Amino acid sequence: MTTIAFVDCETTHLDAEIGEAWEVAVILRQQRDGRTTDTEYVWQFAIDQAAADPEALRIGRYRERHVVDPSWGAAFTGPGPILPCSRASAVEAIAGMLAGAVLVGSNPGFDDRFLRKLLGSARWHYRPYDIVQLAAMKVGVEVAGPLPWSSRKLSYAVGVEPPTEDTAHTALGDARWARAVYDAVMAPQPFALTHQDRARHAIGEYARVAIELEDVRRELRLATAAIARARGLATQWAVLRAYGSAATELRAALNGPS
Structure with a gap:
């Protein structure tokens, strides 16, 4: 089973080029010993408020909830006690x-942009999935x-049920909401499908x-390109070896008896 990360970021601005993430929540869904486990993680970061949008801070209740010195x-x-750490160690933990x-x-495209700014190059799957689109498909x-x-x-x-006022626009609250919608969408249909439902299901399967x-075609293109590069290198190596052999023979001829 592929690891799924239900994510949410609370940020200082809507534009990732201007603002930054100050709160990141991840609910990591993994398969362990034949069981599916969900583990919750939340980090907060110290930020430069000079470029922050006051409205973004208000929506995320930054002044009421931010705890980082x-x-x-x-x-x-969270969950659990607050554990101070360096920015680098938090970044390393989230990226890993x-x-x-x-x-x-x-x-999630919004979160992806802010995570890239915070963590650097993306090491997660290149296609994030939006619960709004998944629900619309359902x-x-x-x-x-x-x-x-x-x-x-x-x-x-x-x-x-969408998040209540006290949990909406908190990173963990919104990540839990994303998980709940995802699970509802992916759950087997509990009732007989109408013809319209069957057609909709067929479209979804398609x-x-x-x-x-x-995805397979993309991986095939990458593999084909890698094979082409390997063949090119092998050809270059063969040519170099041939030149090397010719040079050795020429030296032997020149150094031989007159």
């Missing part, structure tokens, strides 16, 4: 945790309605297979 750099903030994982969240575009789709409306549509095929 500037001298720490960062802190592991996300390596190879598939990101799932509400608008209920159909007729229920989802016109764009832009409402995350709260689609959450209700798949039977998941989309899933198409995505998997795209």
